[in-house]
Amino acid sequence: DRSGGARPPSLVGSIDQGTSSSRFLLVDSDGSLLSTAQVEFRQIFPESSPHRPGGSCVGWHEHDPFDIYDSVATCVARTFEELAGLGLDLTEESGRAGLVKTVGITNQRETTVAWNDRTGRVYHNAIVWDDTRTAPTAEAIIRENSTGDQEVEGIDLLRAKTGLPIASYFAGTKVRWLIDNIPALRDDLTSDDERPHVRFGTVDVWLLYMLTGYRRAVSEDELGERLAHEGGAYKTEASNASRWLMMDLESLRWDEGCVRAVVSGSACWDGSAHDTIPATCLPEIEASVCRLGCIRGIACRGDGLALRGVVVGSMLGDQQAALFGQSCFNAGEAKCTYGTGLFLLMVTGGVPVPSKNGLLTTVAYQLCDKAGQKLPPVYALEGSVAFSGSTIGWLRDRIELIGSASETEALALSVPCNGNMYLVPAFSGLFCPHWKSSARGCIVGLTATHSKAHIVRAALEASAFQAKEVFDAMIIDSQVNLLENLRVDGGATANKFLLQFQADLLNVPVIRPKYLETTAMGVAYGAGLAVGLWTLSDLKEKWKQDRVFSPTMPEAVRVRNLKGWSKAIKRSLEWTEEDD
Numbered sequence: 001d002r003s004g005g006a007r008p009p010s011l012v013g014s015i016d017q018g019t020s021s022s023r024f025l026l027v028d029s030d031g032s033l034l035s036t037a038q039v040e041f042r043q044i045f046p047e048s049s050p051h052r053p054g055g056s057c058v059g060w061h062e063h064d065p066f067d068i069y070d071s072v073a074t075c076v077a078r079t080f081e082e083l084a085g086l087g088l089d090l091t092e093e094s095g096r097a098g099l100v101k102t103v104g105i106t107n108q109r110e111t112t113v114a115w116n117d118r119t120g121r122v123y124h125n126a127i128v129w130d131d132t133r134t135a136p137t138a139e140a141i142i143r144e145n146s147t148g149d150q151e152v153e154g155i156d157l158l159r160a161k162t163g164l165p166i167a168s169y170f171a172g173t174k175v176r177w178l179i180d181n182i183p184a185l186r187d188d189l190t191s192d193d194e195r196p197h198v199r200f201g202t203v204d205v206w207l208l209y210m211l212t213g214y215r216r217a218v219s220e221d222e223l224g225e226r227l228a229h230e231g232g233a234y235k236t237e238a239s240n241a242s243r244w245l246m247m248d249l250e251s252l253r254w255d256e257g258c259v260r261a262v263v264s265g266s267a268c269w270d271g272s273a274h275d276t277i278p279a280t281c282l283p284e285i286e287a288s289v290c291r292l293g294c295i296r297g298i299a300c301r302g303d304g305l306a307l308r309g310v311v312v313g314s315m316l317g318d319q320q321a322a323l324f325g326q327s328c329f330n331a332g333e334a335k336c337t338y339g340t341g342l343f344l345l346m347v348t349g350g351v352p353v354p355s356k357n358g359l360l361t362t363v364a365y366q367l368c369d370k371a372g373q374k375l376p377p378v379y380a381l382e383g384s385v386a387f388s389g390s391t392i393g394w395l396r397d398r399i400e401l402i403g404s405a406s407e408t409e410a411l412a413l414s415v416p417c418n419g420n421m422y423l424v425p426a427f428s429g430l431f432c433p434h435w436k437s438s439a440r441g442c443i444v445g446l447t448a449t450h451s452k453a454h455i456v457r458a459a460l461e462a463s464a465f466q467a468k469e470v471f472d473a474m475i476i477d478s479q480v481n482l483l484e485n486l487r488v489d490g491g492a493t494a495n496k497f498l499l500q501f502q503a504d505l506l507n508v509p510v511i512r513p514k515y516l517e518t519t520a521m522g523v524a525y526g527a528g529l530a531v532g533l534w535t536l537s538d539l540k541e542k543w544k545q546d547r548v549f550s551p552t553m554p555e556a557v558r559v560r561n562l563k564g565w566s567k568a569i570k571r572s573l574e575w576t577e578e579d580d
Contacts, residue, residue, distance in 0.1 A: 011090070012528045013103035013307065015072055016520035017203055018318065019111075019128065019340045022068070023517075024075035026083075026100070027524050029533055031542045033515075037078035041071040044125060051181040052133075059132030059428055062125035065113045066226045068203060069210045076298045080306040091304030092297065102313035102531045103295065104523030105211075106321035107203035109243045112174035114185055117209075117234070118197040120216050120227030123185040126203070127174040130341070130386050132428045134173035135437040138166050141176065144265035155435060158258055163242065163249045163352060163361030165435050168428075169384065172245030172262040175200050179266045179277075189281075190272040196280045204240045204315045205283045208233050211312070212293040233293035233312075236283040238377055239320040242363040247285065249352045249361060252377060254282050287366040287374045289314045289526045314526030318519050319343040320364055323380065325522025326487045326513065327543040328364075329536055334474070334483055336502075337519070338492035341431075342388035342463055344470045345380045348478060352379045357473035358433025359383050367529065381477055383432035383470025387425035387441075388463040389492050394427070395459055401452055405491075412457040412497045418561075421445040422465075422568035423458040430572065433473040440575035444568045460495065464502040465565040471506055485509045485548075489518040496549075504553030505561065514544040 009028045016023040020043065025036035044062040049055075080090055090096050110129035115122040127134070138155075145157050155165035164170055178185055178200075188194035201209065213232025241247045241254075245262055248255040260276050269275045286292055292315060297308030316324060319337060323345050326335040334346035345364070352361045364380035387394075392408060395401045402408060422444050429437035443458070475483060485508055492498055493512050503510040515521060525542075528534045553561075 009099060010533055011100045012524045012533065013076075013100055013310070014520045014524035014527070015076075015103060015105045015207065016318070016517070016523070017068060017072055017105070017107045017207060019108045019130075022071035022075050023520055024072065024079050025520050025524070026079060027521070029528075031521070031525075035079045035083050037075040037082070039071040039074045039078075041067045057133075061128040061131040063111065063128055065115070065122055065126050065206055068126065069207065072207060073298045076306050077300045080300050080304070084300075084304075089304075091300055091306055092308045093304055097308060100307060100310050101533060102311045102527040103307060104314035104316070104527035105204055105207055105312060106316050106318050106519050106523035107207065107240070109202060109240060109317040109319065110169060110171045110174070111203050112171045112178070112200065113203070113206045114175070114178050114182070114198065114200050115228045116188060116194065116197050117199050117228070117230065118194070120218075120230060121184070121225070122228060123182050124178055126206075127177065129169060130428050131174070132168060132437070134168040134177045135429065137173045137177045137180070138168050138437070140265060141173065141262055142166050145261045158245055158261060159354070161248050161255055161258055162245050163354070164245055166245065167435055168437060169431060170243055170245045171202055175244075176262050176266060179263055179268050186268045189268060189277060190274060195274070195278055198277070198281045199234060199283075200277075200281050201234075201283055202236065202240050202243070204317070205234065205236045208235060208293060208312060208315065211295045214296050234283050235286050235292055237286050237288045237292070237315045238363040238366040239288055239317045240315065241285045243317065246282070249363070249379070252285055252363070252366070254279065254285070287368045288316050288320070289365065289530045290368040290372060290374075291530060311531065313528070313530030314523050316365060316523050316526055319345055319382065320362075320380070321522035321526070322489055322519045323347065323364055323522065324526055325518030325520075326489060327540050328487065329378070329540070332478075332483070335487040335489060335518075336467055338388050338463060338488065338490040338498070340388065340390045342385035342466055344383045344467055344474065346474050346478060346483065348379050348381055350376050350378060353381055353478060355381060355473070355477045357477050358435055359470070359473050359477055360432065365526070370532075381474050383473060385463075385466040385470065386428050386431050388466070389490070391423070391425040391459045391462060392492075394425070395456065401455060408456050408460055409495045409497045411453045412460050415451070415453045415457060418458050418461055419445075419447070419450055419454050420564055421447075421450050421454055421458050422564055423455065423462050424568050424572040425459070425462050426572045430569070432470055434569070436573055438574050438576040439572045442568070442572045444571050445564070460498050461501055463492065464498060464505050465562075467502060468505045468562070483508060485511050487511050487513065489513060489516050491516070499549045500552075503549040503551045505558060507551045507558065509551070510549040512546045512549070514546040
């Protein structure tokens with residue numbers, strides 16, 4: 001400031017859209033948190049469905065796409081309104097809107113939406129990443145593409161190209177289920193007029209489209225339904241696209257053969273001139289850190305508009321954003337996020353490392369240079385577990401064994417050990433490294449001497465046991481002799497019992513950072529990189545350690561615990577198989 005006053009701050013926004021809630025935060029150029037807001041939104045667990053007449057919908061999990069968008073918009077508005085109340089009005093009308101230089105978007109991955117960009121109609125609720133309805137869909141895709149003379153069969157048919165097994169977890173199986181089951185979508189895909197207007201997207205795609213689009217002139221009240229915006233940017237980025245079962249990991253482009261493998265077996269195409277979806281149905285794949293579009297503005301109290309004209313500078317899947325937020329940029333650096341699920345990722349560098357031990361080969365991130373040209377991608381190995389924090393939520397909400405998650409640490413520490421009792425939270429099957437969709441949850445080793453405290457302890461230990469399985473597979477696949485430590489984040493890392501037990505099982509130090517919400521911070525860092533606020537070396541310096549949990553468990557106890565867990569896993573298998 002030439003007048004000698006303080007230099008106006010440069011601010012970066014972060015949209016963190018998760019499975020159960022959305023968050024928005026603003027940080028300054030030092031990476032310090034300025035303001036934040038968080039909003040939970042509705043979880044839909046259908047008990048019945050016209051798409052499964054007379055059948056059970058157990059395991060189905062949906063989100064209303066407009067609930068997702070509205071929760072994000074509410075968070076943005078609340079943050080801006082709070083700051084305005086403190087004397088910092090950042091809306092367009094204030095003259096200070098330019099202080100917000102960029103916004104990043106991070107999202108629950110794999111959750112899938114379908115809509116028509118001409119009419120604005122959304123075909124169905126979003127199918128959430130942990131939904132089990134697509135397990136038969138995955139099996140059908142495997143059958144349709146198995147010829148008996150291939151070198152690779154079964155769930156690994158597409159792994160060489162995509163890095164993924166064919167499993168219910170991934171967006172491609174959800175796209176296929178929607179094509180198979182939603183009549184309006186089937187009609188549009190077989191109509192020459194409407195085919196070019198069908199849009200599939202994960203949550204990053206949906207949010208970018210809605211934020212950069214504008215409201216339609218047609219009256220939604222008259223139609224009696226909510227409509228998607230129009231004119232929005234229809235893009236994804238490499239880390240999210242790598243979760244579809246359709247992207248070639250090396251070229252970072254949609255692979256026509258993989259797309260056909262997923263969708264061509266649908267009865268949708270019977271009697272049609274078409275046998276697959278057109279390229280226009282899939283979003284353009286961009287780098288993770290680049291200028292993706294400009295936000296049209298979110299209404300605040302009064303007539304104010306927040307974020308109008310602000311560039312979306314980064315998008316990253318939530319786990320890749322956490323990896324970024326933990327400053328894991330180099331090969332061999334790893335983090336584990338304890339959220340709804342559990343996700344352990346390790347950077348492997350510039351070449352995708354195939355897994356032979358049930359892990360996923362995925363894109364960690366892709367940057368652009370100063371001229372906006374894409375740089376080579378950076379890859380990672382990932383182990384994904386469906387139930388971690390949600391296991392504690394199950395104890396609280398379904399079993400009503402506890403009143404809040406904060407009770408679990410004291411309960412776990414009130415007993416000296418698990419009493420040889422194990423809880424396997426395979427509520428929707430087992431993910432990495434087992435990939436057994438027919439597994440189901442179980443408690444084994446139960447005796448009359450066990451108490452509520454033992455069950456709570458077993459639920460916490462289950463997260464650590466699952467992380468240990470993934471950790472071991474990662475060492476084998478990556479050919480790293482030993483991961484020297486593990487950086488951790490997510491809400492459950494406030495639980496000191498869990499982190500100490502994790503360090504004991506892994507037999508390496510577990511490091512908790514000062515700022516636990518690394519997902520939101522990671523994509524803020526990415527957006528700041530895109531507009532030149534920071535460099536990677538700057539971000540390395542911003543990461544700060546809070547506490548190290550060092551292993552103390554005797555080897556004999558560790559071995560005994562792991563043996564018991566292995567037995568419990570075996571008991572959980574093949575529960576949904578038909579009796580012989």
